[in-house]
Amino acid sequence: MAKPKVFEKPTGVKDYLPEAVAKLRTIERNVLDCMERWGYRQIMTPTLEYYDTVGVASSTSDEKLFKLLDKKGTTVVLRSDMTAPIARVVASLLKDHPLPLRLSYHSNVFRAFEDEAGREAEFFQTGGELVGDATADGDAEVVALAIAALKAAGVQSFKIAIGHVGFLHGLFEEALPDRPDAQDALKDRLLQRDHVGFRNALRRFSLSEFDRDRLESVLRLRGGREICERAERIAEHEKARDAVRHLREVWDALCDYGVSGHVLLDLTVIGDFSYYTGMTFEGYAADLGFPVCNGGRYDNLLRQFGRPAAATGFALKTNRILELVGEPTALPPRRVLVAYSARRRTEALRHAADMRSRGGTVVVTQRVDRDPNFGAAGCAASLGYDDVIEFL
Amino acid sequence: MAYLLKVAVPKGRIAKHVHRLFNEAGLTIPECLDETRKFVVPAPDLGMEFIVAKPADVPTYVEYGVADIGIAGKDVLMEENRHVYELLDLGIARCRFSVIGLPDWRPTLHPRVASKFPNVASQYFREKGQQVEVIKLNGNVELAPLIGLADRIVDLVETGNTIRENGLVELEVIADVTSRLIANRVSYRMKHEAVQRLCDQLQRAIPLV
Numbered sequence: 001m002a003k004p005k006v007f008e009k010p011t012g013v014k015d016y017l018p019e020a021v022a023k024l025r026t027i028e029r030n031v032l033d034c035m036e037r038w039g040y041r042q043i044m045t046p047t048l049e050y051y052d053t054v055g056v057a058s059s060t061s062d063e064k065l066f067k068l069l070d071k072k073g074t075t076v077v078l079r080s081d082m083t084a085p086i087a088r089v090v091a092s093l094l095k096d097h098p099l100p101l102r103l104s105y106h107s108n109v110f111r112a113f114e115d116e117a118g119r120e121a122e123f124f125q126t127g128g129e130l131v132g133d134a135t136a137d138g139d140a141e142v143v144a145l146a147i148a149a150l151k152a153a154g155v156q157s158f159k160i161a162i163g164h165v166g167f168l169h170g171l172f173e174e175a176l177p178d179r180p181d182a183q184d185a186l187k188d189r190l191l192q193r194d195h196v197g198f199r200n201a202l203r204r205f206s207l208s209e210f211d212r213d214r215l216e217s218v219l220r221l222r223g224g225r226e227i228c229e230r231a232e233r234i235a236e237h238e239k240a241r242d243a244v245r246h247l248r249e250v251w252d253a254l255c256d257y258g259v260s261g262h263v264l265l266d267l268t269v270i271g272d273f274s275y276y277t278g279m280t281f282e283g284y285a286a287d288l289g290f291p292v293c294n295g296g297r298y299d300n301l302l303r304q305f306g307r308p309a310a311a312t313g314f315a316l317k318t319n320r321i322l323e324l325v326g327e328p329t330a331l332p333p334r335r336v337l338v339a340y341s342a343r344r345r346t347e348a349l350r351h352a353a354d355m356r357s358r359g360g361t362v363v364v365t366q367r368v369d370r371d372p373n374f375g376a377a378g379c380a381a382s383l384g385y386d387d388v389i390e391f392l
Numbered sequence: 393m394a395y396l397l398k399v400a401v402p403k404g405r406i407a408k409h410v411h412r413l414f415n416e417a418g419l420t421i422p423e424c425l426d427e428t429r430k431f432v433v434p435a436p437d438l439g440m441e442f443i444v445a446k447p448a449d450v451p452t453y454v455e456y457g458v459a460d461i462g463i464a465g466k467d468v469l470m471e472e473n474r475h476v477y478e479l480l481d482l483g484i485a486r487c488r489f490s491v492i493g494l495p496d497w498r499p500t501l502h503p504r505v506a507s508k509f510p511n512v513a514s515q516y517f518r519e520k521g522q523q524v525e526v527i528k529l530n531g532n533v534e535l536a537p538l539i540g541l542a543d544r545i546v547d548l549v550e551t552g553n554t555i556r557e558n559g560l561v562e563l564e565v566i567a568d569v570t571s572r573l574i575a576n577r578v579s580y581r582m583k584h585e586a587v588q589r590l591c592d593q594l595q596r597a598i599p600l601v
Contacts, residue, residue, distance in 0.1 A: 291577060
């Protein structure tokens with residue numbers, strides 16, 4: 001590649017100017033406050049982690065990890081999400097802390113560069129993790145919290161689609177017993193969102209008409225609580241039954257939270273099969289082409305750090321939400337300019353300090369290049385201040 | 393109608409197939425998408441709006457969500473690797489991806505493959521465990537083996553006439569290609585009733601193989 005021009009930066013990273021930062025901070029504060037009220041306390045972890053620990057354990061695929069070498073040649077990664085670092089902390093620094101633990105975060109995370117706009121290499125995630133609760137109520141709490149967080153962030157119209165990896169595991173084992181390759185092929189097609197490939201694979205597998213039909217009907221298992229009955233009709237496998245029972249319990253709990261209007265069940269929402277172990281979900285906002293949040297249950301992760309525990313959590317894609325929500329409704333603070341001459345500096349600076357101690361925003365300057373045609377008010381407006389106080 | 397579906401359709405060769413398929417599904421597109429000079433064709437009776445796009449760009453519009461739904465060739469989907477739902481095989485614009493070469497082709501020490509679809513070509517040979525050098529060309533790919541730029545090419549074959557007329561043969565078939573109905577990840581869920589209805593209507597009109 002040619003030497004970069006001075007204004008260029010790597011693809012996928014962004015600058016944020018003051019207006020955007022103000023908006024981002026408002027979202028961050030509102031969401032973290034919301035989670036604080038649910039008892040989730042904020043945690044910070046380092047930007048760099050070892051590849052062999054957090055890197056390998058994270059749900060990010062290897063080629064998307066941002067890898068670096070330290071001086072000794074050890075591979076380190078820029079964190080690709082906050083879930084694996086939090087698991088590390090829960091299993092080490094917090095290992096004597098009783099479970100369940102409720103933790104929240106707002107953090108920048110990194111993915112390897114891709115050559116296209118819209119696929120970011122650094123972005124913000126705001127989320128929460130509930131560690132040590134294996135119940136459907138725990139899953140419902142996390143979904144309800146994700147909904148509360150989206151509302152707190154200012155997202156108006158959104159839907160959460162909930163699935164469960166256990167249903168498909170069970171159904172595929174039942175319909176394709178002892179054919180792990182075929183099961184993986186089907187899961188891979190669903191993960192790639194390739195329904196045509198899924199149906200073509202079913203035709204190749206020489207299945208009975210009954211098995212083919214019920215496997216194909218998975219693609220239509222979308223809707224409210226009623227789809228649980230349909231799901232039970234097509235799968236008798238214990239894993240699948242457990243998954244449906246669990247989803248029904250989550251749904252009922254979400255009704256009691258009063259948020260089921262935001263929720264739909266979709267048994268093709270599966271996230272990453274190797275990572276998620278139970279319920280998974282994804283959130284979508286109207287007018288935005290990309291999901292705004294995702295989450296689910298990952299009961300195998302903590303074990304990799306030496307403290308086996310059930311866990312469930314979610315992350316908002318805060319950058320995406322930034323594109324979506326309007327300007328903050330609160331007015332920006334009044335900005336006052338205090339201009340002084342050398343002779344009256346003590347007096348001017350004392351005045352400024354006094355105003356700041358009462359919460360004012362004050363800029364001090366030694367002189368103003370004042371247009372003689374304007375009065376003080378006109379001068380303030382032309383410089384972008386709400387007021388000018390002169391000590392000349 | 394509650395939802396307005398934005399549908400990205402390819403202009404050119406495939407447009408008239410799409411037009412006919414929609415017609416047979418009982419969905420009358422108000423203008424001929426192949427002849428119109430408009431980029432956006434509203435169809436308020438259908439609750440839809442058609443965005444007329446270059447075929448290779450359809451998956452991009454759909455991935456970014458500026459179109460909810462799109463019609464794209466499997467060739468483009470294989471080459472572009474976009475994050476979209478592939479919902480339905482529309483069975484139109486049928487052709488295949490093939491490896492093509494001279495009839496007396498023999499394996500060479502440093503194989504070179506020319507293609508308009510470099511990602512499809514490199515992925516295919518990697519999966520076969522062969523390391524080849526892929527050269528991207530923009531058209532008239534059949535020329536490459538004739539003048540010695542590459543020993544083989546990867547290209548779409550519809551009737552096979554072009555390759556026969558140039559004295560070439562199809563060595564291997566990589567994949568069958570047809571047009572697909574694709575959907576944006578968010579639209580698929582936020583507008584799932586409208587998307588499913590369109591899917592079902594088109595399914596009934598798809599020509600049986």
